[in-house]
Amino acid sequence: MSGNVEAPRSRPGRVPILMYHAVSPVPDPRFSKYTVTPAAFLAQIRWLARAGFHTITPDDLVAARTRGAALPPRPVMITFDDGFRDTAHDAPPILAAHGFRAVFYLVTGLAAATSRWMVPEVGVELPLIGWDEARTLETDGFICGSHSVTHPRLARVPLDDCRRELHDSRRSLEDALGRAVTDLAYPFGSHDDHVVEAAQEAGYLTAVTTEEGFSTDEPMLRLRRLPVEGRDSLLDFRFRVLTGRTPGGWWQLARERLSLRHER
Numbered sequence: 001m002s003g004n005v006e007a008p009r010s011r012p013g014r015v016p017i018l019m020y021h022a023v024s025p026v027p028d029p030r031f032s033k034y035t036v037t038p039a040a041f042l043a044q045i046r047w048l049a050r051a052g053f054h055t056i057t058p059d060d061l062v063a064a065r066t067r068g069a070a071l072p073p074r075p076v077m078i079t080f081d082d083g084f085r086d087t088a089h090d091a092p093p094i095l096a097a098h099g100f101r102a103v104f105y106l107v108t109g110l111a112a113a114t115s116r117w118m119v120p121e122v123g124v125e126l127p128l129i130g131w132d133e134a135r136t137l138e139t140d141g142f143i144c145g146s147h148s149v150t151h152p153r154l155a156r157v158p159l160d161d162c163r164r165e166l167h168d169s170r171r172s173l174e175d176a177l178g179r180a181v182t183d184l185a186y187p188f189g190s191h192d193d194h195v196v197e198a199a200q201e202a203g204y205l206t207a208v209t210t211e212e213g214f215s216t217d218e219p220m221l222r223l224r225r226l227p228v229e230g231r232d233s234l235l236d237f238r239f240r241v242l243t244g245r246t247p248g249g250w251w252q253l254a255r256e257r258l259s260l261r262h263e264r
Contacts, residue, residue, distance in 0.1 A: 015061065015215045016241050017077040017208060019225040022126065024086035027230055030124045035230045038090045044228070044237050048076060049098040053241075057101060057143060058183045058206040062220060076241070077215075078102040079208060079225065081147060081185050082115060083134070085127040092140060104137055105147035105185035105208075108172040117151040117187075131176045138177055145183035146170050146204070153190035154198075162195055166202040182206065184221075196221045214244055 020036060027035035036044075054072035061077065063069035078095070080087055083106040095102055110116065112130030119125055129137075134144050146169040148154065154162045166184070173181040182205040186195065189210025199207050199221050206220050213224040226240050236246040 013065070013216050015056070015071070015075050015077060016244075017079060017215050017223060017225040018241070019208070019210065019227045020078070020080045020087070020091075021082055022084045022087050023080075023091045024084070025090065028124050028126070030122045031118070031126070032230050036228060036232075037230075038094065040230075040232075040234075041091060042094050043234050045094050045098050045100060047234065047238060048241070049100070055095075055100040055102065058103060058145070061215070061223075062205055065217075065220060079185065080104045082151075083107060083111075083129050083144075083147070084115070085129050085133070088129045088133055088137060092137065092142060095142075096140065101141055101143065103143045103145050103183060104134075105145045105183075106134060106173065107147045107149070107151045107187075108169045109149035110151070115151075134173075134176060138179075143183065144173060144177060144181070145185060146173055146181060147185050148187050151187040153188050154186060154195045155190040155192045159194055159198065163198045163202065166198055166204070170202055170204070184208070186210075191222070212244075 021034035022031060023036050023038060023041050025038055027037065051074070053074040053076045056071060056075045056077050060071065064071045078100065080091065080102060083104055088104065091102070107128065110128055112128065114125040114127055116125050138144055146166070148165040149169045150165065152165060154165060170181050182203060184199055184204040184207040186207060186209055191209060196207070204221065206223060208223045208225055211224045212227060214226070215223050218224060226244065228237065232240070232246065239246050
């Protein structure tokens, strides 16, 4: 693909919601799959801008899906899970330089602490932003949403605990930011019908999952996303944004389909 390739106009209602975690100049090897370097992030954002993409917010998506409001011809939503300090330092200047916005989902009970939920998962914990940094993000035009209080797998905890995680996180964000907060990212992507119902009861209007794919006409509390990984090349990134999969992902899908045919 050439450097000046133009993205096709989005299908009606089809939106790539990009899922990032960490942007850091020195990725920890134990978390490198989920860490994009600032140089790689700059290349990705620069390509999005040159290809004519425009960032939208969760509110924009709600307005389009529920009230028929217009979206730009090439909409994209950029999201960051967890609220890592390096990410909040390195990503916003790159986004702002291209006129882009993004959503940062924060673990409210660990503000200014570390991502201790990662220790049993990958054996590392990383610094998280505090409330002053969250308010700075909002002042600079970015959006902070909820990623629960302690980052549990919500579908695996007692329902009362799930409700507290969702309600208390939203309340903490609203107290700290001074505005209504209605956007959620499920920790680990963990959700089921009970979790979705609890999210609705807590007052959320949107919730992103880790289910892979374009966001089309799925419920607003079950939004699909496209993951961006540290190992992705710029070609991988372009393919993912335009087609929903990397070249390797398409090849893997073709192999799986061929294998199923042979089994028949």
